[in-house]
Amino acid sequence: MADPSLLGPQDPPPFTLIGEGAPSPFLLIADHAGQAVPAALDRLGLAQAELDRHIGWDIGIAGTTRKLAALLDATAVLQTYSRLVIDCNRPPGAPGSIAAVSDGTDIAANVAAGEAQRAQRVAEIFAPYHACIGAQLDARAARGQPTILIAMHSFTPVYAGIVRPWQAGVLYQRDARFAMALKPLLEAEGLVVGDNEPYAVSDATDYAIPVHGEQRELVHLELEIRQDLIAHEEGQAAWAARLTRLFSELAADFTPA
Numbered sequence: 001m002a003d004p005s006l007l008g009p010q011d012p013p014p015f016t017l018i019g020e021g022a023p024s025p026f027l028l029i030a031d032h033a034g035q036a037v038p039a040a041l042d043r044l045g046l047a048q049a050e051l052d053r054h055i056g057w058d059i060g061i062a063g064t065t066r067k068l069a070a071l072l073d074a075t076a077v078l079q080t081y082s083r084l085v086i087d088c089n090r091p092p093g094a095p096g097s098i099a100a101v102s103d104g105t106d107i108a109a110n111v112a113a114g115e116a117q118r119a120q121r122v123a124e125i126f127a128p129y130h131a132c133i134g135a136q137l138d139a140r141a142a143r144g145q146p147t148i149l150i151a152m153h154s155f156t157p158v159y160a161g162i163v164r165p166w167q168a169g170v171l172y173q174r175d176a177r178f179a180m181a182l183k184p185l186l187e188a189e190g191l192v193v194g195d196n197e198p199y200a201v202s203d204a205t206d207y208a209i210p211v212h213g214e215q216r217e218l219v220h221l222e223l224e225i226r227q228d229l230i231a232h233e234e235g236q237a238a239w240a241a242r243l244t245r246l247f248s249e250l251a252a253d254f255t256p257a
Helices: 039-045 048-052 060-074 108-110 115-142 178-185 206-212 233-254
Strands: 017-018 028-030 073-079 146-155 166-169 193-195 219-227
Touching: 017 115, 028 060, 028 108, 028 115, 039 048, 039 108, 060 073, 060 146, 060 233, 073 115, 115 206, 146 206, 146 233, 166 178, 178 193, 178 219, 206 219, 219 233
Parallel strands: 028 073, 028 146, 146 219, 166 193
Antiparallel strands: 017 073, 166 219
């Protein structure tokens, strides 16, 4: 008898697709937008307050991405489930893909998860999300629509007792073109901007940019925004407006005439 599905009828779908077929060259993705947990996993045994922390999701990034997509008239794909269920920006099986501990919080349900359950999380959450991104990119290529891929993330102001001075970070691995074009524009607005800070993209620790951006040779960027700046709607709206202005300024330089 086959194992029951991880996601039941009461659970939301693994992603939200906004603005399919929108004309903007920008395609926005948010790997850590949501904090849902399948009912079958009973909140991973955690209090809701833990899922509300940065370990559960990228605080503020869903609202920022939705607002940015609306202003740009762009397509966006937002992940629904908590990164603690499965991190959709980690290669399956990599450390942190299904974390045992996150910022001091033990995730006992993940330690106890066997191979079959881990495979379910990949098949029912990770794979459909990335299949949606891939399908959008395929459709854009088929109709000759240029794409600038932006992976939207947020980071904590303090981590492991260390204060992070940046308001935003531009992240990349093999292709820094868009990152290096955006960084001085952000700095001209009086912002402290990290160059591959507070994280850097790598094949070992990241999935979305290496697979969807680099392998397809698309112009791309992983953008990090400090969470206290977008934890509220006012900040999300301000950052969406700023990024709309700056992205629009750069678009002509990175798309065919």
